Each structure stands twice: as C-alpha cells, then as structure tokens.
Amino acid sequence: MENRVINAAILGAGTVGGGVYKLAQAMEEDIFHKTGARLVIKKMLVRNVNKERKGIPSEILTDDWNSIINDPEIDIIVELMGGITPAKKYVIEALNAGKQVVTANKDLLAEYGEEVMSAAEKSGNDLQFEAAVAGAIPIIRPLKQSMAGNHITEVMGIVNGTTNYILTKMTEKGMDYADALAEATELGYAEADPTADVEGYDAGRKIAIMASIAFNSRVTFSQVYTEGITKISADDIRYAKEFGYVIKLLGVARNVDGQIEVKVHPMLIDENHPLATVKDAFNAVFVHGDAMDDAMFMGRGAGEMPTASAVMGDIIDVMRDIVCDCCGRIGCSCYKKLYVKKIxxxxxxxxxxxxxxxxxxxxxxxxxxxxxxxxxxxxxxxxxxxxxxxxxxxxxxxxxxxxxxxxxxxxxxxxxxxxxxxxxxxx
Amino acid sequence: MENRVINAAILGAGTVGGGVYKLAQAMEEDIFHKTGARLVIKKMLVRNVNKERKGIPSEILTDDWNSIINDPEIDIIVELMGGITPAKKYVIEALNAGKQVVTANKDLLAEYGEEVMSAAEKSGNDLQFEAAVAGAIPIIRPLKQSMAGNHITEVMGIVNGTTNYILTKMTEKGMDYADALAEATELGYAEADPTADVEGYDAGRKIAIMASIAFNSRVTFSQVYTEGITKISADDIRYAKEFGYVIKLLGVARNVDGQIEVKVHPMLIDENHPLATVKDAFNAVFVHGDAMDDAMFMGRGAGEMPTASAVMGDIIDVMRDIVCDCCGRIGCSCYKKLYVKKIxxxxxxxxxxxxxxxxxxxxxxxxxxxxxxxxxxxxxxxxxxxxxxxxxxxxxxxxxxxxxxxxxxxxxxxxxxxxxxxxxxxx
CATH class of the missing domain: 3.30.70.260 (ACT domain)
Structure with missing residues (x-):
C-alpha cells in the first residue's frame, strides 16, 4: 500500500487543467494520507505540445489521445476540455476502457447525461462531476448523498457569476445593462461573446443537471425554459426595490406533485431571502427537502483554483474508490421518469x-x-x-x-x- | 440483489429516533433505488418498552442491548441516545462486533473522537456522523470529500440555534438577554437548563469536531475556549450596529501557520458578511480553503425531521458501502498532530x-x-x-x-x- 500509485491523465491544459495540476503537486502528501495512494498526473492532452505551459513539465504533454486511452497504467481520466466534441467520445471511450472519469463538462452532462451515465453504469466505473455545477460549491455530492434521505421539492440557484455580477452592479450603482455588461467584459467576468451567460443557457445546463439528481429523473437542457437578463432595465430594478425585492437570474427546478418544472429566468426575490445577499461573481444554490426544510450552499462558481478544488475533491473520491475496489459505487440516480412541464x-x-x-x-x-x-x-x-x-x-x-x-x-x-x-x- | 435487506437498529426512540423511523417508511422505495437494498428498522432500543410511541410498532421496541448487539442480522447501529454513557460503550461494542455505526452524538465525538474513530478504523467499519454538527446541513461529508483538495484555513459557524434565536431577537426587537431567553424558552428553542447552549458548550463540541476534520488533526472539546452570550447587552448590540456590525455567537477554528486556534465566543461581524444574514434558529458554516476560497452552508441546525434527514443520508451512504463491500472506505482523517493554541x-x-x-x-x-x-x-x-x-x-x-x-x-x-x-x- 505504501507505494501504491494512481495515475491520472488530464484532458485539456487550460485554466482549470493547470489549476488541477498545481493542486496535485501542492496536495501531494495530503492526497496520500487521505486515500492511501499517490496521485501522479502522468499525461495532459493538449492541441499544441510545443506551447509552453507555466508550471507544467513539457514531457507530460501529448496531443495523442490513443497514447492515453491505451495506457493501462492510467486509471483516471480528468476531462476538462469542455464542449461536446471530442469530449463525449473521449469520456465514453475512457469508461468503456475501464477508466474512471472526472469531468467538469456541464454541456456534456446536460445534453448527453443519459448516454455518458449509462456508459459508466455498464462499465461499473466512476463518473464524477462536482465541478460541472457551481464551481467550488459542493452540490452534486450533497444532493446524491447527504440529502438522499429527503424528497427534494425545490432547487433554486444563482449559478452564473457573469449575470450575477452584472445584476449586482445594476442594483448597487444604478447602471444600465449595457454599461454593466461592458464593465464585466473589461474585468474578465464576461466573455467576448457573452450569449451563453446573459441568455441563461449556461445556467440552464446547470439547473438541468441539478434537477436530474434532485428529482431522480433525467432532465436535459432542451427541456429547460431559458430567458436571459438582456431586457432588464435599471427602472425594473428600482421599482423592484420599492416593493422590497432584488432581481436575480435564477435557475429554478421544482417537483410539483410528481411533475418537474425547470427554468432559468430573471426573478424578483424578497430582499431578505438568503439568495438576495449573494453578490458579484458568487454562486449559491438553495434546496428545499421535505425532511431537511431549507438549505443554501454558497461559494465561488468559477475561476481557476475554485473549480480545480472541486475537480480535485472528485479525483480524491475516485482514488478512494479505486483503493477500496468499489468504483461505480454511486451511479446514475435517475430511477424515475417524471414528466417535465412546458413553461x-x-x-x-x-x-x-x-x-x-x-x-x-x-x-x-x-x-x-x-x-x-x-x-x-x-x-x-x-x-x-x-x-x-x-x-x-x-x-x-x-x-x-x-x-x-x-x-x-x-x-x-x-x-x-x-x-x-x-x-x-x-x- | 432484488431482495437484499439491510437491517438497522436505532438506539433511542426520542424526537430524532422517531423521525428516522418515519423517514425509513416514507423513503422506502427511494432507499431501495438509491442503494440496491431494502432498509428495515428491526429494533429500537428504549428504556421503557411499555411507553407508547406514536407511529412506531411496539414489537420492534426493546430494552435489551444484548438482543441487538448479538443479532447477526443487524448490520447498522444508529445511535441517537446522546451523552457519553452508555452511548460510547454501545458504539464501540457495535464497531467491534462488525456493525456499521451512524451517530448524531456530538458529545461523544468531541470528547472521545479518537477512541471511537480508532475502533472504527481497527474493525474496518463505517462510523458516520453528519447529524452531529449543524443538523441538516451537509458539512462533515463536504469537508471530508468535496473540499478534500484544499488546505482549509478557516471554519467559522453559527452552530447553535438557541443562541442565534436569542441574539436575533435582541437585535431585531432591542430585547434584553433575559427577556429574549425567556421567549426562547417559552417557544421551545431553549431548554429548561439552557447552560450548554448559552455558555457555548454545545457550539464548542461542534467546532471541535469540524476543526478535527478540516485541519486533519484531532481537536477535543477540552481544547476549545468557550465564552457564552450571557453578558451581551442590548447596548452592545446597539453600538455594534452603529459601527456596521452584528453580534453572533460563533465557533471559530483557524489553521494559522500550522497551529490551530479553536474557540467559541460572541463576535461582531460585518453586517454584510454572509453569516450576518443567518437568523433565528438557522445554522450556517463558513469555510475558507486555499483553492476554493470562501464557501458557506446554511440550513436547519436542529429539529426532528432536519436532523433525521442528516441521519438518513448517512444510513443510505452506509448501505451503499455494505452493498459495494467497501465499509470503512473513509475513516479517521486526523493524520496530522498540530498544536492547539491557548486563547x-x-x-x-x-x-x-x-x-x-x-x-x-x-x-x-x-x-x-x-x-x-x-x-x-x-x-x-x-x-x-x-x-x-x-x-x-x-x-x-x-x-x-x-x-x-x-x-x-x-x-x-x-x-x-x-x-x-x-x-x-x-x-
């Protein structure tokens, strides 16, 4: 046991991939104590092996997926490429090849969750994805485990930092949408093409994933009603305030008498609601269960190290499963087929x-x-x-x-x- | 697999024990789908078997511990008696007899954590205790798993509902401590003898447990500096407000350069701090990690069903371990021996x-x-x-x-x- 090594390969050496590599070094001894094994990042898949990547030794970089999937020493694939192609192919091939998978890919899970989860189920391997929703905030594991003794009736969250930053500035400074967006872009909170954020698509993918787990019934992104924040004006925010409300872009999923409602739209919430106090680029998820009553989880929803932290939590969990020979211990939890309502x-x-x-x-x-x-x-x-x-x-x-x-x-x-x-x- | 049954015995049929029994019935099908096994509460240990207990069939009540510990069909012991004697003896005997243990006993863990964890470690069994800290709020599992990829530097929490209720009333209504305590007692938020709550002992036990897990180094209750809220006056609260602060009773644990600080005392926190918005009988735990940055978890810290929900989450997790034959998968995480500072x-x-x-x-x-x-x-x-x-x-x-x-x-x-x-x- 002393010398057991578990090798992982990271697909993608961008911001989060770099963060995970750094954490693997910084947490080396702790990971050993927590899992009984040593984690080695053996390979990182990149498009350009000649590009220098700070802090990552060039000899572990490869542009050859086959050298990873065919390496029997690699036990864990950490998919941080994002998008559907080729991430979906790689994740499924990895599971079929008997490797455990950790991913932060919300697009993949919200659109092809059934396919990838069933590949994990069939192969008896782990597929963990805490980082796909709300960054560093533990929400997938609490929903699947800690809150498993509840019928969860509502999950509601601020799960997009860009729009929360914009709405916070509009609220606090009376800024217009366009000005607040411009500021967010300048500060790096919004991407050059902010569509996925400001139209609610990003939040929609995350709420689809959370709804699937909370209600034990598959919800795909295409079933989520989405409405963004582009039409919100400073006037709306001002009037809302007069009534004692704050405007937030919320992902909302409810189980109403066995039917699922799932949507993303701006919403007035009472200024005393816990979600109303969640500002700037913070994320938060509010959960209601029949036994537990209300709970809220708040934290960093994005960023290099916060997201890497969530990924590393999953890697450590998978390592524990490998050491205890119990991979696939918690698989797909969609054992119901509930109707998803139209808006x-x-x-x-x-x-x-x-x-x-x-x-x-x-x-x-x-x-x-x-x-x-x-x-x-x-x-x-x-x-x-x-x-x-x-x-x-x-x-x-x-x-x-x-x-x-x-x-x-x-x-x-x-x-x-x-x-x-x-x-x-x-x- | 279809017909696999896992039997549990609950020690104690008080508020929480009754709640867990109810949940086991209400969640029967869900538990089966989540774990692959059926949960049966085979016995409940009580002092008086003749007392009628609403909703619990009298035939499962017993006052004979031997009939439980010697029953080879019972796999899980759910200890909800509280206190040290006889809970400690029963928990250790259960682990030594090869049974898995779920407990909500903060006294036991904060004072004899090392002893009971080492009994679990030696026997290779599960010892889970999510409900011992902050009721329904998932915090033990997130600390041990989701946030395992961090060096956690601070855990700070409102982990006693009674004192938070009293301080909330003092803040919102300008009440004196004595009046607010009287109201809390009348409403059932404070016990007849409120010492453990108002002097910070209850919170001290919880912060000792959280500190041990967060910093991977054993902290016992005797090492926690405790100071209660009995000396807080309406004047203090009013002046604090003038400076932009709210007064809360906080459990605070810090890892400062590899030395642990751990204490419970009233504290002025900025009125914009997320913990400042946590009111009445709600609990919340704020965590800072070097990678994840800040996170906060809020929810019900006590009560029949919220606490039962946390216990049931643990039972389901243990059932998964039994089904996957990986009990003891996550054991004691105190692999360091850090110095605990005096106040x-x-x-x-x-x-x-x-x-x-x-x-x-x-x-x-x-x-x-x-x-x-x-x-x-x-x-x-x-x-x-x-x-x-x-x-x-x-x-x-x-x-x-x-x-x-x-x-x-x-x-x-x-x-x-x-x-x-x-x-x-x-x-």
Missing amino acids: EETKSKFFLRIKAKDKTGVLANIASVLGNNDVSIAQVVQKRRNSGVAELVIITDEVEEKNFNDAMAIFEGMSVISEIAGVIRVH | EETKSKFFLRIKAKDKTGVLANIASVLGNNDVSIAQVVQKRRNSGVAELVIITDEVEEKNFNDAMAIFEGMSVISEIAGVIRVH
Missing part, C-alpha cells in the same frame, strides 16, 4: 411594468383585462411620468402562465398602452 | 465598551494604557451619558489577547473607570 403549464407570480396614456379609466381598463384572464393583482403602484404617460407597476398573485400570456396579448393590441416595459417573474 | 496565544480585534467619569483627560488616560500595552485603536466613539458618566466605545486593531488582558487588568484598578461594560471580539 405554459406552470404557474408564476409576475412583476409587470406598463407605460400607458395618462387618462381616466386606464387602470380600470388594465385591471379588467387581467381579471378577465384570471390574473389577480397583489400590489399595484401608479406613477405619473412626463408628457401624459402613466407608469403602472403591478405584482400579480400566482397565475397560470398561459392566462398571463393571454392578458399580455390583449395589452399588445390596446391603444391606451404604449409599452409593456417589463415582465419579470416573482418568487 | 492567550491568539490574536483578536476587540470591541470594548467602558463607562468612565466624564472629566478632562479620561480618553487620553485610556488611550495611553492601551497604547502602552500594544493595543492599537481602530475606531472610537465617546458619548456623554447622564450624571457625569462618559461612555467610550472602542474597536481595536488585531492585538495579542495577552496584551489586551494586561490593559484590562490596569483598567480594573483605575478610579476614573467605573465599569468595563462590554468586551467582545471582532471579526
């Missing part, structure tokens, strides 16, 4: 900001359209703006999304309404 | 509230005593009270506790100082 089939409360002609009877008009469509008003504020424009801000009770949409369609055709300036769901 | 050897910032005679030169006097003892002042506010009394509120920079105590000893003997009304550490 029109769900219910929400809405925050609605309308600009209308400032004349007698407008509020009555609007209220009666809402009433006719079973949309009940919980709170309303009317303000006179310049040049004959009244601004109405309404918060509804919980309504069928279908009914709400019907009312909006009628508003679109009403000449007294000049603009439906904001429509945001309310927690 | 006098640590550094803190202090909030200091002094009542003094309202005459010229008093502030200069006080400031020079502090200065002579290397206590540097960060902030100070002086207020004139009625009848010639001035109240001074000082926040110091970080100082050696020894030096601070020396300054306090001098203040005690100064005739211009009428009262050292408040001394509270500052984060």
